[in-house]
Amino acid sequence: MTIRELARICGVAVSTVSRAMNDRSDVNPETRARIRAAAERHGYVPNASARRLKIGTTQTISVVIQGELGQLLIEVLEHLGLAFADAGYDTVLSHVAEQHATAGTVERIVREGKFDGVVFLGRYGSADREASSQLSRRLAEIDVPMVFCTTPDYSGAASLHSSISVDDQTGAYELTSHLIAHGHRRIAFVGGGTERDGEHAWALRLAGYRAALGAAGISFDEELVVPSVLPDQLYTMRNGYESVAQWPGSGIPGDVTAIMAVCDAAAVGAARALSEAGRRVPDEVSLVGFDGLDIGKYHVPRITTVAQPLAEIAQSTARVLLATMREPDRAIEQVWIRGRVVEGESVRLLT
Template sequence: MSRKRWRSVKEIRIADVARLAGVSTATVSRVLANPDKVRTKTHDVVMEAVRRSGYTPNSVARNLRTRRTMTVLVVVPNLANPVFAQILRGIDDELTQSGYGLVIGNLDNCLEREPRYVDLALSRQADGILLMNGRIPGDGTRHMDEAGLPMVAMCAAISDERIPSVVVQDREASREAVRHLVGLGHRRLGYVAGPTGNVIEGERYAGFRQGVAEAGLGERDFVRWEGRFVFSTGVAAAEAFLRLKDRPTGIFAASDESAIGFLKTVRAAGLRVPEDVSIVGFDGIEFADYIEPTLTTLQQPLHELGRMGARVLLKMIRGEMKPEDWSVRLPLTLLDRDTTGPAPGRAAKPLRRRAV
């Protein structure tokens, strides 16, 4: 590019873009600052003029005027978990549409990592915060909410009336998992748990217990194995299962990873799935459809969950919250695949896919 051409691009102003698009300078400013508040046709015309002219918006100056960073902090318990990876994609897609970026605060399941993100919030390096860890991070003396920034709890609700929540219907879905197994004739069940004290685990186990009670079963009719939402938990649970004389025939794992670990271990021991034991997971991660046999699971709308969480936070930032935005609970879908079948001695039932 010539020196003359370089200068001409640098000298382009917002008025030039407005003339090229055939709109006012105020309209151009509105499209660049709040793209979600203009009509699609207007947005497309202005952005085409921006591309054709080579205009570069001075985002730094604009953000200084509005005192916004155009950044959202997302606190994630463990970035290696494929569930959070899919949710983050949804968050990023929604934020991008409004000109926002994100900073990922990966706790890696370590409390020691919280102080760095508390500092980030208190120094107001973000306009809002999405919490996926089920609690307000702290550093021992200060907590993230002291920053006064808008916050939204995702995946796990937080008991604070100032913080809206966007979650899935964990309890209802877990109850449906029990109904599914009982409907196939399973009367002896197993539950592979998540972390003790975890909000999500509490909801899923409560739903499991409700399903057990609705089926007319009791404490003696199921076995619980403690653990976390990881493959190794499923392996340990399966090893304990194999040592039992009176084994459950229907297993519900509180995560797909633990369900897959359970599946691999019992098959390696010579058991047939689902002929000898049926297994239901929870999450609907992509990998669950590529194992053999394919995993029956409760599929979370992970991408939509991410988008909805970001959407609610943006409403908080703009002061546009409505009563229904404070508690959003999304349904799941039961994917009836190859790891569930009739209990031994029961007739087969057709495969189904249904919303919970």
């Protein structure tokens, strides 16, 4: 049922139907009631997008996700939807393909949709720090409140946007310390990026891993940091699998007793590659991930990980964005929420 069909059924102009459905006072009450009754009877639903464009208000928030829609982002998106619904806002997912991840694309999404606020969920921009910084600065020129969720703002020391994320560095520190407490000394870090950018999640986790080794008096070995062979798919099972399967040199060193994968999905992929190489988990190689996703919980053996507090991250994101929408000039917030180590069955105690 279109607005033109409804207008024909009711014997009125299309503009009259539009005014009646928008509760305009310049429509006769009897006519408005007749049109609304017909709309309900025939299942007519107003075009919300067109209405937003016309009246310039939305009560709608756009959640922008770049690239792959992983399980973690989908779970955060669900929590965000609930939090914004409680505040009276609808949530619209705007997905941006990797090749179109530019400020121009996001600006078009925001301006055409006339959204009240934007959440940038997950990674954004490219692995290149300067390109990501430029993107963040361009986004700041869009006059719409914006908050980064599960990722920091890469624009520089004086960040331009508020951000809410798990404390990646502390989580990785505690996870590495867990391995060390179980007697492991030769611990590899697998699946990180190829650029040493200290602000990306993988780099913060690498920093936590390195700090824990130092605190335990274990020398950092650059050769045990195995970069991703798929830099555009860092947080995937395929990345974990390929990074271990294509281990530099002659393969997995025999003295490596534990592997920290960049995330749970990569840990599951790494487990497959270890199995194909004849290295059993955890009997020969212990394995940990990061995120606390279901994929790790149901893997055999269950993956030891750091669980991200996704509901808390989403609620904090909603709080900050709604506050910024009410007060655009409020101070920038950078919130780091601590995760917790969840023991599975993938770590062996060395004697």
